[in-house]
Amino acid sequence: MMTMHTDVFDLRKRIYIVTGGAGYLGMKHVEAILEANGRVALFDIDPTVLEKINGLHSKYEKDVKAYVVDITDEKQVTDAVESVMKELGPIYGLINNAANNPKMRETNQKTTGSRLETFSRETWENDLAVGITGAFIMSKIAGREMAKNREGVILNIASDLSVIAPDQRIYRKEGEEKASQLKPVTYSVTKHALIGLTKYLATYWAEEGIRSNALSPGGVYNPNIDPDFMKKLTNLIPMARMAEPDEYKGAVIFLLSDASKYMTGNNLIIDGGRSVW
Numbered sequence: 001m002m003t004m005h006t007d008v009f010d011l012r013k014r015i016y017i018v019t020g021g022a023g024y025l026g027m028k029h030v031e032a033i034l035e036a037n038g039r040v041a042l043f044d045i046d047p048t049v050l051e052k053i054n055g056l057h058s059k060y061e062k063d064v065k066a067y068v069v070d071i072t073d074e075k076q077v078t079d080a081v082e083s084v085m086k087e088l089g090p091i092y093g094l095i096n097n098a099a100n101n102p103k104m105r106e107t108n109q110k111t112t113g114s115r116l117e118t119f120s121r122e123t124w125e126n127d128l129a130v131g132i133t134g135a136f137i138m139s140k141i142a143g144r145e146m147a148k149n150r151e152g153v154i155l156n157i158a159s160d161l162s163v164i165a166p167d168q169r170i171y172r173k174e175g176e177e178k179a180s181q182l183k184p185v186t187y188s189v190t191k192h193a194l195i196g197l198t199k200y201l202a203t204y205w206a207e208e209g210i211r212s213n214a215l216s217p218g219g220v221y222n223p224n225i226d227p228d229f230m231k232k233l234t235n236l237i238p239m240a241r242m243a244e245p246d247e248y249k250g251a252v253i254f255l256l257s258d259a260s261k262y263m264t265g266n267n268l269i270i271d272g273g274r275s276v277w
């Protein structure tokens with residue numbers, strides 16, 4: 001008889017914090033955790049996070065809670081982590097997902113100052129504050145609780161741009177090359193830095209039973225994407241399409257569960273093959 005190993009994907013009512021839980025992909029990570037029998041605390045600076053979980057409450061009432069938290073503020077993070085431990089229980093895992101994620105070439109977006117020559121220091125500092133300092137603060141404060149319990153997982157949401165440079169040709173609009181909105185330098189820098197943080201945490205807390213990995217998604221389809229941009233982007237992808245928003249759920253469950261219990265310090269790249277071309 002064939003043995004089924006699906007039980008290793010069961011999250012066993014363990015408690016996971018997801019930062020940027022109100023966002024497009026964050027909500028998918030939350031659904032994945034709940035569907036795999038985990039419990040989840042969403043952290044987001046956006047107060048609508050409190051309403052966004054209403055739809056989940058009917059099915060998962062005791063398993064999901066939302067907190068309005070600015071992850072760049074150590075005091076707010078310390079207080080929110082305390083509240084999670086009181087209201088849900090011991091923290092088993094953390095997904096560092098929040099980032100300033102520029103929506104590139106969506107039809108409803110205006111050109112902004114994303115060219116390197118004029119990129120402001122203020123934007124640089126703000127993007128790094130959320131994308132990398134926030135991940136450091138969250139890992140330090142939630143991670144030390146996991147270290148006390150001698151078990152846990154940290155998952156950093158990077159990007160295919162954690163391993164390749166952006167191809168700026170796909171963002172340029174014909175006839176307005178100099179004015180076009182490009183992928184900002186801070187996106188590459190924060191995503192590469194997250195891989196460094198992933199490896200550091202993996203070795204630092206290995207003996208405390210904490211694993212740390214990164215997931216690097218390729219671009220996710222949404223209905224506001226400019227069709228001309230989508231054509232240029234999908235030309236760079238061997239599978240010739242963007243990801244569907246649900247296509248990372250399996251990987252998230254894998255990386256948060258015992259199914260990956262001998263994996264640490266690694267970066268799982270799921271990009272339709274873009275980075276191997």
Ligand SMILES: NC(=O)c1ccc[n+]([C@@H]2O[C@H](COP(=O)([O-])OP(=O)(O)OC[C@H]3O[C@@H](n4cnc5c(N)ncnc54)[C@H](O)[C@@H]3O)[C@@H](O)[C@H]2O)c1
Pocket residue numbers: 019020021022023024025026043044045046069070071072097098099100101130134157158159160216217218219220221
């Ligand atoms: N969407 C994609 O195509 C794609 C592709 C590859 C990687 N990613 C990565 O996935 C992650 C999620 O992307 P998304 O598309 O869902 O972005 P999103 O902009 O929809 O969500 C980001 C969330 O982070 C929150 N946030 C911002 N600053 C915060 C702060 N200081 N404290 C707490 N929360 C804060 C925002 O309020 C928002 O809800 C990002 O790290 C992004 O870089 C996205």
